Amino acid sequence: MQIDVVRPWELTAVAVERWAALQAADPALDSPFLSPHWPRAVARAQGPETNDRGLRVAVLGGVKDPRGFIAARVGAFTAMPAGAPMCDYQGLVAEPGLRIEPRQIAEAFGVGRFDFSHLLEDQALFAPLARGREDSHVIDVADGYAAYEAERKAAGVSVLKDTDKKRRKVERDLGPVTFTAFSRSRADFDQLVAWKQAQWRATGQTDVFAAGWPLALVRGLFASRDPDFGGILLTLHIGDRLAAAQMNLRGGRNIHSWIIGHDPQFERYSPGMLLFQDILRWMDDTPYSRLDLGAGDYRFKRELSNVKVGVTHGFIGAPSAAALMRETVYAVRKAAEALPLGRVSELPGKAMRRLDLMRGLR
Secondary structure: OEEEOOHHOOOOOHHHHHHHHHHHHHHHHHHHHHHHHEEEEEEHHHHHHHHOOOEEEEEEEEOOOOOOEEEEEEEOEEEEEEEOHHHHHHOOOOOOOOOOOOHHHHHHHHOOOOOOOOOEEOOOHHHHEEEEEEEEEEEEEOOOOHHHHHHHHHHOOOOOHHHHOOOOOHHHHOEEEEEEEOOEEEEEEHHHHHHHHHHEEEEEEOHHHHHOHHHHHHHHHHHHHOOOEEEEEEEEEOOOOEEEEEEEEOOOOOOEEEEEEEEEEHHOOOHHHHHHHHHHHHHHOOOEEEEEEEEEOOOHHHHHEEEEEEEEEEEEEEOOOHHHHHHHHHHHHHHHHHOOHHHHHHHHHHHHHHHHHHHOOO
């Protein structure tokens, strides 16, 4: 099959329209991270040096007869998903039943290996290449908040009832709770960024925003006015103070919970949960029917979600030293994880993830 590789901004209007149509035709692909607008937003954030970073789109079938699309950041020997580590879903947007040998994609990008970390598990084409999986947690409120609340109660989950109690308590103690969707407050946006960076420092994690382009990406999406794709800042104030905020990504019928934070001084009132509840209620009057919480084994995700989407990590390899190296590292990781050594067994996997994080932020 012919595969043309182009820069995101070189996609023709016809190709973008075709990509969007293929995505809209398959509910499993309804994520803003799989939109044709995602690699373009990443390219704008990375600026002129994008040429060096090698942001590319593989067009399966060729630009004259596009049948599938997948975006990547291409280096000298390896590739990784466009926008990683900010990209929470990865996959091929293509015609149903499209058949291709995955290594042809790596070869088209001119690399020996294409790593992935959040690739949709139900894409059978890549299933044999997966080296591990986890669940992404999704809240489906297609039948409305009331039906969702009843379903959570029937499942024995009390988080929404507890949140109602917290709401009544904070209103008695401190004053009214105010929710705002599509906030344009730059001050609130900046406060959310500050909270997130403080959280990363406090927990010893990498400050992703310090790399420059991830913060430029989030700022650009906050400023976006595109009705079909962009950022959405959702805020919760207690009295006149910002208590919690989320900078999310929107597209299709899906809102993806992305950058979240809250004021630690309001911790006892669970402002983050109050905000989640307000978002879900607000969605009743919008075109959005799913709030995607992404991967990660957190209690609030387990309790709020009523749908799970499997994502996998692994790599597409062509015969090369780069593929052999990754294969060896995965073998070491698998052997370590099979040993009953507790956290020590997790070290190779953590080292791989950290290395991939630093690769993506360069």
